[in-house]
Amino acid sequence: MTDIPVLQTRALRCERDDRELFAGLNWCASAGEIWQIAGPNGAGKTTLIRILAGLHGFYDGSFTWPQWLQSDADPREKLLYLGHKAGLRDELTPLENLQWWLALHAQQADPMAALAQLGLAGYETVPCASLSAGQKRRVALSLLWIVDKPVWLLDEPFTALDADGVTLIEERLRQHAASGGLVIYSSHHRFDDAVRHVRLGGKQVELA
């Protein structure tokens, strides 16, 4: 790990429906860190993560990924984004859904082991429509075991999970940070003292 930050934002500001969600966000995140984006409903957590993922372009200020700027690569090469919605088509099985994702990310991997690890053994070839909300979430989260990307952007990764699932994911996030990755997730749930946070929704953005 160098000390060049992975993510650097400069005076990031976003407004939606004539309401300022956040402003003056100067935020520096380095490899090996876990960041929680916190704040009440409607504070702009999802919006911020979507901005970082390159999905939302209506903001002022700027952000860069300095560790890779030199290489002039597409930041998407380095990003794994999991949104609010699980992103699974109900008509397809978990396996089929994951295979399409892998093709999009041009990665080769076998999802079976990851699915089994998440307690989905036996469900690999059942249409997602007949999975419960928590099971769907697990399918989406299995990407954390399958796809190899340094930066993770996770929007509410813990929703719909039971206590076991939450522990499992927490463990995986820690592990990823320990191996030099960067985790940014939005949630009300802070699972570790080492987790740093960006708090939106107050008068000023709070970084700690």
Next chain:
Amino acid sequence: MTDIPVLQTRALRCERDDRELFAGLNWCASAGEIWQIAGPNGAGKTTLIRILAGLHGFYDGSFTWPQWLQSDADPREKLLYLGHKAGLRDELTPLENLQWWLALHAQQADPMAALAQLGLAGYETVPCASLSAGQKRRVALSLLWIVDKPVWLLDEPFTALDADGVTLIEERLRQHAASGGLVIYSSHHRFDDAVRHVRLGGKQVELA
């Protein structure tokens, strides 16, 4: 108040998407009571309230409103239902929205005072599209001050409200119960020791 219950359910059971939400619900609610319907996400709180409101007909068992059975009246005469969604059309102002509701309920009342009480003075003639989520919720909740009905069915009445708003609504619910009404609401928030509850989502429905 007689001791005839207001609401009586017999072996109420509901299934959705092949999953049993609740079964064997024998529940008796009397005038002057406040009932909370509790349970995790997807447990069936909204479904139960919609069944009681006559919006959802796919259930087994039965329920009656014995205090009015004699009069053979439409139960809707006695019910005020506020759903998950505020029910306001964005293009209309709070006043216009409320006036349509009043017409549907065949009631005459002046919404201005109630809106002012909820801190919406000055917003009466602004289109709802430019109100915040909390303000929209307040507009919907102003019906509690305007419409005169003995039974209230409220789905998540406290969402999107700030602390002040929550206190205001709690106060109103207590007042309604004290004056002989029945309040049934779904929420994770139990605001008073006197509030009784129906807990869904476990192996068995828990009444207390």
Next chain:
Amino acid sequence: MLSAVWQTLTRWYHQWGSPRYFFQYSGVLLRWLWPLAIVATMTGLVWGLAFAPADYQQGDSYRIIFIHVPAASAALLGYVSMGVAGLVGLVWRMKMADIMIKAIAPFGAILAAVALITGAIWGKPTWGTYWVWDARLTSMLLMLFLYLGVIALINAIPDPRQAGRAASLLSVVGVINVVIVKYSVQWWQSLHQGSTLKVVGETAMPAEMLSPLLISMLGIYLLFACTVLVRARTEIMRRERKSQWLKEALQ
């Protein structure tokens, strides 16, 4: 006397309106109905197609009548019964009625398609064309569309109970419409062109042709009844698969 009949009818109505009773007795009924349907259909068709005399005008091509007419009339009958079931389902909230609609619609659509196709095949030798916009043909096409609409609606609604009720309402509306369509299309036909083509021949049919026709009609009706019962039973099994009585009945 009359009240006794009425009482029997209401008793049947209530008995057959209960999925459990229906499931039990339709199984018994089917055991008799299947052989009957197959025998009648085979007799009618074999007699008609192989042994009935050739028509003095049309030769052998007329033999398609033994498929065409039974299919067409069963399709019409099926639609009407769907409407009746829809009304019963809507007014008395009877579960079995919704199930019946779901059971009738696909086979009805197939019969309508068979009537259209056999009619078209027959049209070539008799009228010189596969298709004309004749009143009867057009209304049959519209009936096929109405069947397909009901099927599409059932498919689009995820909850089977809700789908059944929605289909009930649509079938009732559809049946009212069929009556109006029939008259409008007849009027439209008489306006635009003289009836150069007649689906129904004026000449009375000789008995050697009529009897196989009637038998194959009976056969198709019975076949229709069998498929409807079977589909209704499958639907009952799907809806009630958790109930105790079904598990016992299937033991």
Next chain:
Amino acid sequence: MSFVATVKRELLLACRRPAEIINPLFFFVMVVAMFPLGVSPKAELLSVIAPGVIWVAALLAVLLSVEGLFRADHESGALEQLLVAPTNLYLPALAKILAHWLLTGLPLVLVGPLLGYMLHLPVSASSTLLLALLLGTPTLTAIGAIGVSLTVGLRSGGILLALLVLPLYVPVLVFGAGVVSYAANGLPVMGLLAILAALLLASLTLAPAAVAAGLRISSGG
């Protein structure tokens, strides 16, 4: 009471989003304009097919515009409030149908003769066209509303609605286009107009009840 209030509300809503009034009109004109382009610009031919073309375009325009009849109410939750109100749904349903027709159907009726002129329909037939559209389009709206009430909340788009509703539109199409052809050929039209009026009366009295039932079914009733 609930009737007047609902009509007023719908008109208010329409004033606040005029696009919903104008779009169906454009669609109507656009579909009709496809025919000179696709079939032939010859006046004699166009004048013969004009009644049918105008009616088919009107059918489709009404169909697609009526698709949104309950969409915003469903998504905002206002429809639930309507369903729990202690009022018979018949009157609000009738009010919605009438208001929707006033806002989207009536404009079609008014530009109908203009399109007839553009397709070289004899001028003598244009008053009949106007009258036929005036009697026929509310029927289309009312029947369409039944289809919409059954598909409210489904994310199936316009094509499902079309499958449900187009076969039900056939009588209106037949009599509506027929009466205009009669007028163009100088034949008497009163009989057919009377049939259209009868269809209108029947659909306006029966459709609101069906819509009410359909809404209850779609809400899960």
Next chain:
Amino acid sequence: MSFVATVKRELLLACRRPAEIINPLFFFVMVVAMFPLGVSPKAELLSVIAPGVIWVAALLAVLLSVEGLFRADHESGALEQLLVAPTNLYLPALAKILAHWLLTGLPLVLVGPLLGYMLHLPVSASSTLLLALLLGTPTLTAIGAIGVSLTVGLRSGGILLALLVLPLYVPVLVFGAGVVSYAANGLPVMGLLAILAALLLASLTLAPAAVAAGLRISSGG
């Protein structure tokens, strides 16, 4: 890679909900069937208007079916995953267009001659009709996809899409219906077919880029 995977996925999806393939086909047949009812059942007249009628119906059927091209992906969140993937959107967009055409457009092409027969189009023209539809409908799907990519996530229904897209469909309509009329009258058709082929090539190469841009815009990019 992402192309093949997306085509495979779309075909799989279609197998799991066959209604989405069949419904546009029925809509097509139904709209065509409205014309004999509305215009006249006379063979001479029908045969003249048949090319235009079939093309207008195909236009509308493609339009309404393409409306759902991204709906389920948007609602499930799969579209977001596509947008954040480190792949050029061009290929997946092309794959979706082609797969959608294979599933909904090709059936239209195949029943086209049947409908031509029902409208008494001379049998000699039916191979041209088939060819014209084969060349024209993918263009319609591709152009429609651009409109859909811009309206994804809006709850405006089919009518807004129609307003955006129908004007762009005019060239296909003119040449497509024109070539069939030529064939029916025994005139040479190669020139017009070549134009249709050129339109097809142009739209298939350009539309995916436009769709990709449109999707980014709709997602908030």
